[in-house]
Amino acid sequence: MSVLSVKDLGFRYTKDGEELFGGLSYEFTPGKVTALTGPSGRGKSTLLYVLGLMLTPSRGEVILHDQPQSMAADAIRSKVRAHQLGFVFQDSSLDPSRTIIDSVIEPTIYAGVDRQVALDRAALLLEQLGVAARSDHKPGQISGGQAQRVAVARALINDPSVILADEPTGNLDPANAASVLDIFCEAAAAKQRTIVIATHDPYVISRADEVLEL
Ligand code: ADP
Ligand code: MG
Numbered sequence: 001m002s003v004l005s006v007k008d009l010g011f012r013y014t015k016d017g018e019e020l021f022g023g024l025s026y027e028f029t030p031g032k033v034t035a036l037t038g039p040s041g042r043g044k045s046t047l048l049y050v051l052g053l054m055l056t057p058s059r060g061e062v063i064l065h066d067q068p069q070s071m072a073a074d075a076i077r078s079k080v081r082a083h084q085l086g087f088v089f090q091d092s093s094l095d096p097s098r099t100i101i102d103s104v105i106e107p108t109i110y111a112g113v114d115r116q117v118a119l120d121r122a123a124l125l126l127e128q129l130g131v132a133a134r135s136d137h138k139p140g141q142i143s144g145g146q147a148q149r150v151a152v153a154r155a156l157i158n159d160p161s162v163i164l165a166d167e168p169t170g171n172l173d174p175a176n177a178a179s180v181l182d183i184f185c186e187a188a189a190a191k192q193r194t195i196v197i198a199t200h201d202p203y204v205i206s207r208a209d210e211v212l213e214l
Helices: 044-051 074-084 100-111 115-128 144-156 174-191 202-207
Strands: 004-011 020-028 033-037 059-064 085-088 162-166 194-198 210-213
Touching (some): 004 044, 020 044, 020 059, 020 210, 033 044, 033 174, 033 202, 074 085, 085 144, 115 144, 144 162, 144 174, 162 174, 174 194, 174 202
Parallel strands (some): 033 194, 033 210, 162 194
Antiparallel strands (some): 004 020, 004 059
16 A cells, blocks of 8 residues: 655746756655655655645645545645654754743644543653753753754654654764664654655765655
């Protein structure tokens, strides 16, 4: 069964603007980490937004669990997004007014998970990611590497089958980059998740199972 693929994909920000992806067809492999590479401006971030159903393609399809998403109503798309997809952005931009644990459980609200169940799950994830001791801190009180691990916990909290990450090691030192990659590789292998990382970091590319160059 296919988890995530695209067919004849193209996207334009404006009607007469440049078409990104040029009719891309590709099947992402479950259980693998795919590095999405290519020069700056080629559309890596945009492709993550399209895969994440935040932008609608100008042509072609995103197919998630065998369902072409262009046919889906907005309400279905939001539901799919909440349950099947996890996102990690470059500068994890956690809400400065919330504690770490509250940031991690926020996506569960949209997925309709009971708060106590969510808190237990978040505590376990933060423990696995080595930031449990920071649960009741605010983002200003933790390091960049810790913030990125919190962002990964947030992405994993709804147990998504697909994780989309945009330059997740962009601001990390080599040790933190390695630990984030360990987490992604384990998340892919342990639960057959499909992981797509937009990056131009040679280290990430060296750790990826597959490379899709735009
Ligand atoms: P990458 O992540 O590979 O650097 P992006 O997906 O950010 O590439 O951008 C691809 C192209 O789309 C670039 O030419 C960029 O200027 C353009 N672009 C990105 N975001 C927007 C936007 N919101 N409106 C119009 N053009 C955009
Ligand atoms: Mg980008």
